[in-house]
Amino acid sequence: MLFYLPLAAAAVAVLLVCWLPKRQAANAGVKGKDRLQLENELRKTAAQIVGGAAVLAGLYFTFEQLQASRKALEVAQEGQTTERFTRAVEQVGSQQAEVRVGGIYALGEISKDPVYDRHWVVMSILTAFVRDKAVWRGGPALAALPEDVQAAISVIGTRDERSIVSDAERHRALDLSGTDLRRALLGRANLRQVQLSRAHLEGADLRNADLEEAVLVGAHLEDTILEGSNLYGADLRGAQLRGASLSRANFAHAHFEGVDLTSVIGLSSEQVRSIIKDSETIIPAGLGATGKNVKQN
Numbered sequence: 411m412l413f414y415l416p417l418a419a420a421a422v423a424v425l426l427v428c429w430l431p432k433r434q435a436a437n438a439g440v441k442g443k444d445r446l447q448l449e450n451e452l453r454k455t456a457a458q459i460v461g462g463a464a465v466l467a468g469l470y471f472t473f474e475q476l477q478a479s480r481k482a483l484e485v486a487q488e489g490q491t492t493e494r495f496t497r498a499v500e501q502v503g504s505q506q507a508e509v510r511v512g513g514i515y516a517l518g519e520i521s522k523d524p525v526y527d528r529h530w531v532v533m534s535i536l537t538a539f540v541r542d543k544a545v546w547r548g549g550p551a552l553a554a555l556p557e558d559v560q561a562a563i564s565v566i567g568t569r570d571e572r573s574i575v576s577d578a579e580r581h582r583a584l585d586l587s588g589t590d591l592r593r594a595l596l597g598r599a600n601l602r603q604v605q606l607s608r609a610h611l612e613g614a615d616l617r618n619a620d621l622e623e624a625v626l627v628g629a630h631l632e633d634t635i636l637e638g639s640n641l642y643g644a645d646l647r648g649a650q651l652r653g654a655s656l657s658r659a660n661f662a663h664a665h666f667e668g669v670d671l672t673s674v675i676g677l678s679s680e681q682v683r684s685i686i687k688d689s690e691t692i693i694p695a696g697l698g699a700t701g702k703n704v705k706q707n
Contacts, residue, residue, distance in 0.1 A: 497513075497516075501513025510561075514536065521573075529573045530582060533569070536563075536565055540559055541586065543562075546610055551592040567596055569602075584603075584605065587607040588607070588609060590609075593613045594614040594615070598617070601619060601621050603623045605624075607626065607629065609629050614634050618637070618638040619639045621641045622643060625644075628648045629650070631650060631654050632653050633654065634651075637656070642660050642661075644661075645664070646669060647668055648668045648669065649666075650670075656676045656677050657677075660684075666691050669690075669692070672692055672693070677697065
């Protein structure tokens with residue numbers, strides 16, 4: 411069908427340029443030299459119209475070809491991304507630790523692709539992986555987190571603003587509740603709005619981490635480094651903070667109901683004034699705990 415289009419267009423062009431000007435000149439009622447001149451003028455006009463139409467047709471077909479090529483490229487790229495995603499998920503389930511780590515970081519790269527939005531799927535896989543591999547079982551802490559668990563929470567901590575806003579709008583939250591993340595390295599990690607209730611973070615490094623509106627109810631933060639971290643609006647009700655380093659941390663509107671702060675390090679009166687506390691909150695003497703429980707050091 412498409413093969414005959416150029417032939418049909420050529421036939422129409424011949425009619426417009428050759429036959430139609432003769433017919434129009436004949437119907438104009440002029441003769442001799444004037445008729446030939448009129449016929450030539452009409453032929454020039456017809457040729458210009460045909461030429462313009464040919465240019466427009468060329469542009470249209472070029473546009474259609476570009477659109478088709480773009481769609482074909484998108485399909486190919488999506489196929490490649492899907493293949494990479496499938497392979498990375500298979501690697502995460504490998505028996506070899508180094509293969510699992512490679513798959514985790516591959517998923518992290520895929521999650522950042524703004525065209526094929528797999529952010530939530532990747533984060534769900536990684537949080538499920540951490541909950542499975544680092545479930546709290548008690549016992550002495552290891553010298554460091556297993557490499558694959560550390561890799562997974564490191565990738566989770568690299569979420570960008572677009573992803574966080576999207577999750578908040580859809581009322582989705584990453585769940586790491588009840589996990590064993592003792593001695594985790596999470597400096598500058600983005601853990602905004604993450605569920606960390608009853609998580610064990612003893613000795614973890616959370617310096618300058620973003621924990622805004624994170625849920626840390628009943629979390630174990632003994633000896634945790636929270637220096638310079640952002641806990642704006644975080645929920646730390648019933649959390650254990652013995653020996654935690656809190657200097658320069660932002661606790662504005664954070665919930666500290668039922669928390670004993672007498673053995674923390676670096677707590678300031680300004681921080682105490684900014685938190686939400688109740689009659690069960692225990693604050694060191696001299697830090698402006700008027701009307702609240704005060705424990706002498």
